[in-house]
Amino acid sequence: xxxxxxxxxxxxxxxxxxxxxxxxxxxxxxxxxxxxxxxxxxxxxxxxxxxxxxxxxxxxxxxxxxxxxxxxxxxxxxxxxxxxxxxxxxxxxxxxxxxxxxxxxxxxxxxx
Amino acid sequence: xxxxxxxxxxxxxxxxxxxxxxxxxxxxxxxxxxxxxxxxxxxxxxxxxxxxxxxxxxxxxxxxxxxxxxxxxxxxxxxxxxxxxxxxxxxxxxxxxxxxxxxxxxxxxxxxx
Numbered sequence: 001x002x003x004x005x006x007x008x009x010x011x012x013x014x015x016x017x018x019x020x021x022x023x024x025x026x027x028x029x030x031x032x033x034x035x036x037x038x039x040x041x042x043x044x045x046x047x048x049x050x051x052x053x054x055x056x057x058x059x060x061x062x063x064x065x066x067x068x069x070x071x072x073x074x075x076x077x078x079x080x081x082x083x084x085x086x087x088x089x090x091x092x093x094x095x096x097x098x099x100x101x102x103x104x105x106x107x108x109x110x111x112x
Numbered sequence: 113x114x115x116x117x118x119x120x121x122x123x124x125x126x127x128x129x130x131x132x133x134x135x136x137x138x139x140x141x142x143x144x145x146x147x148x149x150x151x152x153x154x155x156x157x158x159x160x161x162x163x164x165x166x167x168x169x170x171x172x173x174x175x176x177x178x179x180x181x182x183x184x185x186x187x188x189x190x191x192x193x194x195x196x197x198x199x200x201x202x203x204x205x206x207x208x209x210x211x212x213x214x215x216x217x218x219x220x221x222x223x224x225x
Contacts (some may be wrong), residue, residue: 042116042216043155043200054195083190088155090214097162097208099145099170 004032004089004103012109019076021106023089024069030092032065032072033100037086046074046087081112113140113219116217124223131190132196135203141215142208144186146170146178149219150198155202156190161186162208 007022019043025032035043040092049056049065049072056063062075076083086107118215119134145160147170157170159178166180175197179187186205190197203217 033212040200040219040221042218043204043214044216045213064205097143099157099160100214101157102147102155104152 004091004101006087006089006103006106008106009104010107010109013079015031015081015110015112017079019079019083019108019110021074021087021108023074023103025072025089026070027047027091029067030062033090034061034063034072034074035088035090035102037088037105043088043094065088076108079108079110081110084108084110116203116205116215118201118217118220120220121218122221122223122224125193126225127194129193129224131193131222131224133188133190133201133222135186135188135204135205135217136184137205137215138184139205139207140183140214141204141205142183144180145190145204145214146176146186147202147204148172149202150199158188195224198222198224
């Protein structure tokens, strides 16, 4: 079952531009996470935002969360060619020790 | 540094073969997970384990089984490989009391011919 759905499926931008990816989810959450996956590799955790937070920053990453709309966005500022990857949002099915549910991902291409 | 390793990066097997995919983590994590990833379908959970000798079915367990005899090792078994099991397989792990962040292995790209 897919809890999160990213939008757009694919995004192509020029180096230096900002990239925005969105994630919508269906049920109540305690937190939402974003992961990155380089081509043919495993996923790497980027950032977590809790349900009582509206915005969080980490370096060039900015994540927002709107629990009323059940949506989150990931903004990458001043993108670089090395940011080319797939980005996934993930939520937990229920509270406690339960597995994450991942969306289908946004494939970002940053052209130098 | 957390390390999750998978036994093979690429694997080619024939239809009907028994296939073992191994995952080892070195951080004493209680939880371990197996996902498969296919274009357009994202990551789908096959099986997970909260402790040694424990296993839980995920969303798509059919055609797979798992084994967790030691805490650091979680094996995914394809009893009789079929072509529709051609996929990227990803292993992940985390601490039971720090469930926020999952650590992933590099993945095994399995081709069944």
